[in-house]
Amino acid sequence: MNEVAQAAAAPGLAVKRNWLAFGTGVGIEIGAADLRVSVVRLRPSGARLLGEKTIEGFRHRPAAQWGAEYNAFLRTLGAAHLAATVLLPRRELTVRTLPMAGVAEKDLASAIGFQLDSLHPYAEEDAVPAWARLKG
Structure with missing residues (x-):
C-alpha cells in the first residue's frame, strides 16, 4: 500500500476531512429550455439544500430579465455574493x-x-x- 493509500485509510482522517467541510455553493444546470439553480450549504454534519429555482424559458428571454430573477433568488438566500459552478450540456460543447x-x-x-x-x-x-x- 503506498503512502497516499495509507493516509487515506488512516483512522480519523475522514473525521478531519468532515471538520474542514464548510461553505456554501451555487450550481447552475443549463437545460434545453430552462436553468436550474441550486444553493447548497456544506457543514461537517453534511450538505443541506438551501433552495432551488427553475428559471423557465431563459433562451427566449433577455438576459437582464432572467438574470434579475436569478439574482433575486440568490439574495433571498444570502448567496448573491457567491460565484456559481455551471454545468454545460455536452451537446453545446x-x-x-x-x-x-x-x-x-x-x-x-x-x-x-x-x-x-x-x-x-x-x-x-x-x-x-x-x-x-x-x-x-
Whole structure:
C-alpha cells in the first residue's frame, strides 16, 4: 500500500476531512429550455439544500430579465455574493485536441486563434473559445 493509500485509510482522517467541510455553493444546470439553480450549504454534519429555482424559458428571454430573477433568488438566500459552478450540456460543447509541436509559447494564442475558424460549426459570434495547454 503506498503512502497516499495509507493516509487515506488512516483512522480519523475522514473525521478531519468532515471538520474542514464548510461553505456554501451555487450550481447552475443549463437545460434545453430552462436553468436550474441550486444553493447548497456544506457543514461537517453534511450538505443541506438551501433552495432551488427553475428559471423557465431563459433562451427566449433577455438576459437582464432572467438574470434579475436569478439574482433575486440568490439574495433571498444570502448567496448573491457567491460565484456559481455551471454545468454545460455536452451537446453545446466542442472539445478538440490540437497538436502544437514546435509552436513557441508566445505564438500559441495566435496559432490557436488561426485554427478556431475551422474547429466549430457556429457563427463567429456564437462561439466562445477557451483553451489550456496540456503538460506532457
